[in-house]
Amino acid sequence: MKNLSxxxxxxxxxxxxxxIAAAQCPVITRMALADMGPNVFTVAVIPDTQNYCDxxxxxxxxxxxxxxxxxxxxxxxxxxxxxxxNASAMNLAFVTHVGDVVQNGDGSPMNFPTNYGTPQxxxxxxxxxxxxxxxxxxxxxGLAPGNHDYDNQSYKAEATxxxxxxxxxxxxxxxxxxxxxYFAGKSWYVGASDEVGYVSTGVGGASTGQxxxxxxxxNSGMSSAQVFTAGGISFxxxxxxxxxxxxxxxxxxxxxxxxxxxxxxxxTHSYLSPFxxxxxxxxxxxxxxxxxxxxxxMNGASYCKNSPNGWNSAKGIWDNLIAPNNQIFMVLCGHSxxxxxxxxxxxxxxxxxxxxxxxxxxxxxxxxxxYQVLSDYQGNTTMGSKGGDSWLRFMQFDVEGGNIHFYTxxxxxxxxxxxxxxxxxxxxxxxxxxxxSDFTLPIPAQVLEAAAQNNVKITSSAFTYNxxxxxxxxxxxxxxTGTLPVTGTVGVALENMPSTITLSNSLGTDSVxxxxxxxxxxxxxxxxxxxxPVQFSDPTNVGISFTPVMIKI
Amino acid sequence: xxxxxxxxxxxxxxxFAANPAFAASYGVTIDTSSLxxxxxxxYLQLVNGANIDTFSATAQLLDFSTDGTxxxxxxxxxxxSNKYATGTLPGELTxxxxxxxxxxxxxxxxxxxxxxxxxxxxxxxxxxxxxSATFSFWLSQDAAGAIPLLTADGLLFTVDVNGNGVAGxxxxxxxxVNVVPxxxxxxxxxxxxxxxxxxxRKLAA
Numbered sequence: 001m002k003n004l005s006x007x008x009x010x011x012x013x014x015x016x017x018x019x020i021a022a023a024q025c026p027v028i029t030r031m032a033l034a035d036m037g038p039n040v041f042t043v044a045v046i047p048d049t050q051n052y053c054d055x056x057x058x059x060x061x062x063x064x065x066x067x068x069x070x071x072x073x074x075x076x077x078x079x080x081x082x083x084x085x086n087a088s089a090m091n092l093a094f095v096t097h098v099g100d101v102v103q104n105g106d107g108s109p110m111n112f113p114t115n116y117g118t119p120q121x122x123x124x125x126x127x128x129x130x131x132x133x134x135x136x137x138x139x140x141x142g143l144a145p146g147n148h149d150y151d152n153q154s155y156k157a158e159a160t161x162x163x164x165x166x167x168x169x170x171x172x173x174x175x176x177x178x179x180x181x182y183f184a185g186k187s188w189y190v191g192a193s194d195e196v197g198y199v200s201t202g203v204g205g206a207s208t209g210q211x212x213x214x215x216x217x218x219n220s221g222m223s224s225a226q227v228f229t230a231g232g233i234s235f236x237x238x239x240x241x242x243x244x245x246x247x248x249x250x251x252x253x254x255x256x257x258x259x260x261x262x263x264x265x266x267x268t269h270s271y272l273s274p275f276x277x278x279x280x281x282x283x284x285x286x287x288x289x290x291x292x293x294x295x296x297x298m299n300g301a302s303y304c305k306n307s308p309n310g311w312n313s314a315k316g317i318w319d320n321l322i323a324p325n326n327q328i329f330m331v332l333c334g335h336s337x338x339x340x341x342x343x344x345x346x347x348x349x350x351x352x353x354x355x356x357x358x359x360x361x362x363x364x365x366x367x368x369x370x371y372q373v374l375s376d377y378q379g380n381t382t383m384g385s386k387g388g389d390s391w392l393r394f395m396q397f398d399v400e401g402g403n404i405h406f407y408t409x410x411x412x413x414x415x416x417x418x419x420x421x422x423x424x425x426x427x428x429x430x431x432x433x434x435x436x437s438d439f440t441l442p443i444p445a446q447v448l449e450a451a452a453q454n455n456v457k458i459t460s461s462a463f464t465y466n467x468x469x470x471x472x473x474x475x476x477x478x479x480x481t482g483t484l485p486v487t488g489t490v491g492v493a494l495e496n497m498p499s500t501i502t503l504s505n506s507l508g509t510d511s512v513x514x515x516x517x518x519x520x521x522x523x524x525x526x527x528x529x530x531x532x533p534v535q536f537s538d539p540t541n542v543g544i545s546f547t548p549v550m551i552k553i
Numbered sequence: 554x555x556x557x558x559x560x561x562x563x564x565x566x567x568x569f570a571a572n573p574a575f576a577a578s579y580g581v582t583i584d585t586s587s588l589x590x591x592x593x594x595x596y597l598q599l600v601n602g603a604n605i606d607t608f609s610a611t612a613q614l615l616d617f618s619t620d621g622t623x624x625x626x627x628x629x630x631x632x633x634s635n636k637y638a639t640g641t642l643p644g645e646l647t648x649x650x651x652x653x654x655x656x657x658x659x660x661x662x663x664x665x666x667x668x669x670x671x672x673x674x675x676x677x678x679x680x681x682x683x684x685s686a687t688f689s690f691w692l693s694q695d696a697a698g699a700i701p702l703l704t705a706d707g708l709l710f711t712v713d714v715n716g717n718g719v720a721g722x723x724x725x726x727x728x729x730v731n732v733v734p735x736x737x738x739x740x741x742x743x744x745x746x747x748x749x750x751x752x753x754r755k756l757a758a
Contacts, residue, residue, distance in 0.1 A: 359663030441558045462602035462687035462713055465655050466706055469632050472654065474602065474687075541631055542652025 026361060026369055031405060031440040039399035041230035043265070044392060046082055047356075048334045048378045049130070050103035050148045051387035052076035055122035056114055073126050075390040075412060080133035082392070082411035087137050090396070093230035093516070095134060096237060098334030098375060099146030099269030101127045102461035106151040107172055116238040126177045127533060131182060140228040142187035142396060143176050144239035146269035146335060148304045150219075151212075152549040165242055166200070166211065166218050166305035173221045190225035190259070193241070193251040197221070199310040219309050225255045229261065231352075231399040232454050233447065236327070237290040240317070242269050243301045245310025247318050261552070262509050264322070264328045270303070271314040271333035272296040272374040274355045276304040276548050290494040296374060300526035318362070326366035329444040333374050340379040340387075354379030356391075357408065357417075362439075368445045372404065380430065383412060387404050392415065397443065399451050408437040448484055455482025456524060458548040459491065463536070471504050476548055480524040489553045491518030492532050494546035501544055502533040511553050518553055577734035579672040579712065579723060581690075583738045585621065587729070588692075589662040593702055594690035595668075596629065597638075597658040599648045614646040617670040625663025627696050631655070647720075650686050659696060671735065674714045685715040696712040696725060703727045 034040050050074045083095060104110045107120035116122075131549050134141055150165040167173065176182060178192035197220025200212040214220060222241035226232060236259045238252050247397060273296055298318065304311035310319060320516030322328050338355035357373040375393035383389040390412040396405040408417035408429070417429035428434040456478050463474040476492050493516035503509055506515035517534060524530050536544050599612045623642050631641045637651040638658040648656050674688060689711040694700035701707030713721035723732035 212628055460603040460685070462685040462715075463600045463654070464708060464711055465598055465600055465657070465690045466631060466686055466708070467596070467691075467693075467699065468706065471629075472600065538654055541652060543601065546603055 009375070012116075016299055019096055025445075026274075026441050028359075028435055028439045028441060030435055030438065031398055031403065033405055034370070034398040034401055034403070036089070036091060037398075037400070038402040038466050039231040040091060040401075041093040041397050042396065043093055043230075044095045045267075045332055045375050045395065046079065046095065046145065046387070047098040047375045047391065047393060048098060048337075049076050049079075049388065050100040050101040050123075050146070051378050052130070052303055053101065053102035053123045053126040054386060055118050055126070056103075056110055056116055065088040067528060069139045070361050071189065072386050072388075073129065073375045075385050075388055076126075076130040077133060078411045078460040079391050079392050080130045080137075081428075082409075084133055084137045087139060090157070090394070091230070092137065092139050092399075094139060094226070094228040094235070094237060094265075095137070095141035096239065096265070096267045097141070097143040098147040098267055098330060098332055099144040099242065100334060100378075101131075101146070101176070103148050105149055108152070121171070122173060128175060131176075135180075135182050140186070140226050141239075142224055142226045142239040142267065142268050143238050144267040145176075145241055150242070160229070164311070166306045167219060167222055168212050168216055169220075177221045178224065187214075187229050190227055190236075190255060190287045192221040193223040193226075193248055194221040194245045196223065196251050196309065202338065202342045219307070223251060225252075225259075226244050227259065231397060231451065233450050234262050234454075238264065238266045240266055240268040240321075243313070244268065244317060244321075245304065245307060245312060247309055249317070253325070256327065257511055261327060261450065261453075263450045264325070265330045265332060266328055268317065269333060270299045270335040271317070271331055272358050272360055272372055273299055273336045274338040274358045274374060274376070279533050287431045296360045296372070297461060298360070306399060311524045322370060323362075326364055326368055327369070327446055327450075328364070329370055331370065331372040333372070334376040334378075337376040337379040340381065341431070343424050348396060348424050350382065350422060350424060350431075352381030353429075354430055356380065356430045357393075357432060357436040359406075359436075369439060371444065373403075375408075377408075377430070383410070397447075399443065399447075402443050402448065403440050406438065416526055451484045452480065452482055452484035452526075453490075453550060455484070456480050456486060456550050458550065460534075460548065463544065470537060470539070472538060474536075474552040476534055477529050478524060478532065478550060479529040480526055481528050483534065485523060485525050489518065489521055490523060490530065491549045491553045492518045492534075492547045494534075495549055497544075497546040498542055499542050499547075500538065502537045505533065506536055507553075514549070516551055516553075535553065556747055564565045576676075577673075577674045577712075577714065579732045580731075580735050581670050581672050581710075582731045583668040583709065583727075584666070584688075584729040585619075585664040585668055586666040588702060589621075590664065591664050591668050592624075592661065593692055593694050594627075594696050594698075595642070595644075595658075595660050596663055596693060596698060597648060598687070598691070599650050599651050600630075600653050600687050600689070601652075601656075602685040602687070605624045608650070608686070608715075610650045610686045611677070612648045613673040613675070614642065615671040615673060616668070617643040617646070617668075619643065619662070619665050619668045621640060621665030621668070622663040624659075624663065625659070626660045629657030629659045629696075648688075661696070664678075671713070672732075674712060686711060687693070688712050688714070695723075717738045 028368040052075050102123035105306055112118045142164050150167045151171055152166050186282050196216050200216040200218050202211055202214030224239045226237045298314035300315040301311045340354050342351045356377045360372040363367055377391040378387040380389045391410050394407050418434035423427045459477050461474040463472040465472050493510045494512045494515050503515040505517050507517050510516050519532050521530055555633045639646045640646040644703045650656055690709045691707045692702040693707045704727045710723055710725045710732050725732050736740045
């Protein structure tokens with residue numbers, strides 16, 4: 001973990017009861033992409049790529065000689081090249097991988113060296129080819145591990161068959177850990193959960209022998225965090241490990257505390273289930289929070305059960321991490337794609353479709369909405385891949401317009417899902433309604449709040465010195481120069497103040513130990529100012545200096 | 554005629570643009586009749602704001618006048634904290650913002666019925682909008698300021714000035730005090746020039 005002393009300029013508090021009551025249910029709409037502008041940017045989501053990297057899919061001409069997969073890997077590389085070539089045009093701000101980067105973590109289940117003539121790390125080398133391209137884009141990115149990225153790619157969680165997901169330093173952390181070539185020294189890389197792990201005893205009950213040798217460090221560094229700035233807003237991203245246990249949740253919470261107020265996206269591999277296809281392949285629609293909104297179900301925990309690190313279902317992650325932290329406005333996931341199926345009618349057949357897109361919208365404990373989005377296209381094979389067909393999910397943020405436009409794009413064919421419907425069942429790509437692939441939602445209040453607060457400028461008056469009280473008095477003026485109101489009670493914290501200076505009218509210290517003060521207020525309307533008196537003692541007359549930072553109280 | 558107008562306008566612009574330094578003047582009168590015959594101290598401050606950088610400022614007291622009697626100077630808040638003040642009242646007095654935060658001046662007085670002076674606040678050098686300073690004027694019965702006069706804390710008025718050359722309106726805290734901004738010479742000269750243009754236009758008509 002890097003030094004997390006860097007603090008946020010905001011700390012969100014819980015919404016007031018009135019605020020909760022006033023929050024409007026988000027409505028899914030269909031809109032055109034916004035014209036690019038300074039406050040329009042894109043976040044890309046890479047769905048499960050294990051089929052692209054799968055070491056079993058060898059070219060027919062390769063025989064038993066080891067060769068990188070040339071059948072499916074190009075789909076992955078095509079995706080990364082698309083990001084690289086279009087990063088500027090789409091103002092690409094961040095890229096996240098939802099996990100299952102590879103198919104067979106340490107290759108042992110497939111017995112690669114014997115059965116396929118490939119080294120055990122074949123699939124990681126495949127992945128590296130693609131991530132090398134992503135790395136060259138020059139934008140921050142993060143990868144969350146899926147169950148297939150653990151060494152034992154545990155399909156079975158029962159202790160009697162396989163141990164719970166185990167990762168040793170030979171694979172995930174070697175290629176994508178905090179010390180890997182991708183993240184070491186990157187200014188935007190916050191750190192990884194390197195202290196979250198356990199030492200294998202070599203004993204796993206009935207599964208003894210499946211566990212790493214006694215003394216092997218397991219499952220450390222599987223979660224990571226990154227920061228990025230776009231549209232004038234600093235964001236935090238947490239790539240949370242599979243079915244994160246209590247220690248991983250605690251680590252993620254420590255990151256959030258250190259970056260309090262950063263609008264936060266959490267990517268975790270297993271979280272939502274897709275909509276079940278009906279007999280007519282139409283997804284079931286529900287309307288939990290507003291017209292057009294749909295609600296996918298949360299996944300249970302099955303892979304990490306019995307892990308010494310503990311585990312959580314999606315509901316557990318929601319309850320313990322997402323809901324209590326108002327700054328988390330989005331959860332991204334993969335893992336679940338429904339079933340691959342074919343549809344027939346009108347003398348036509350469409351093979352290899354799945355119900356791969358889903359969304360769930362819930363209120364967090366502060367009453368604000370959190371968008372939870374499933375993107376997993378590994379069941380789609382209509383283009384001849386072993387699964388995935390190079391579909392990517394994009395989210396275009398239009399801060400001024402107040403919208404996030406979700407869309408799904410095929411980097412090989414150039415098709416955008418949801419733009420047309422097929423003639424067989426009237427549905428669109430992925431055999432779903434078009435609005436599942438291409439839709440617009442309002443930017444959640446948490447993000448707009450951060451955008452508004454980013455427009456608050458703080459100026460300091462000069463001071464007068466009272467010889468009787470031996471205090472310097474002045475005021476800090478917070479001016480909202482933007483067009484959005486800052487809501488809730490705000491104050492100002494003073495960072496970087498010399499140790500000999502004391503803020504005499506301090507109301508306490510903030511989350512990083514800096515003194516803060518305030519006056520009675522209910523936020524700052526657009527264009528308005530708030531004046532906060534400050535008093536200092538400077539017994540040695542060294543001069544008063546500080547960095548004023550607005551905080552929420 | 555058009556040529557003359559352009560030349561005059563250029564001259565006006567030059568008067569405003571030629572000197573990057575900024576000066577604001579205020580006429581100050583203080584009614585001390587309620588204190589007449591008693592002893593006390595005048596305490597003047599030029600205090601820097603936070604994060605002072607390259608900003609330089611001075612406060613000058615000119616044309617100081619009182620029917621009281623000025624006494625000796627003494628230390629301000631700190632020993633020798635008044636060392637960046639030059640001159641002694643009732644003569645010309647200048648306080649520079651040389652100290653990191655507090656620059657002050659403390660002088661004994663036996664009050665008469667009034668005090669008056671011209672306060673000139675100067676900022677020097679390139680504009681520095683991030684920095685500011687405040688001039689303040691205090692009265693107290695004792696040298697340490699523990700026994701304030703006229704107001705609850707002895708503070709009679711303040712004037713802010715920032716490094717961008719923008720002075721605030723005086724913040725007057727005592728009913729006995731009157732602080733009036735004095736138009737700068739250039740500001741007086743400019744209307745005159747414009748009047749001359751109008752007069753010449755009238756003659757031409």
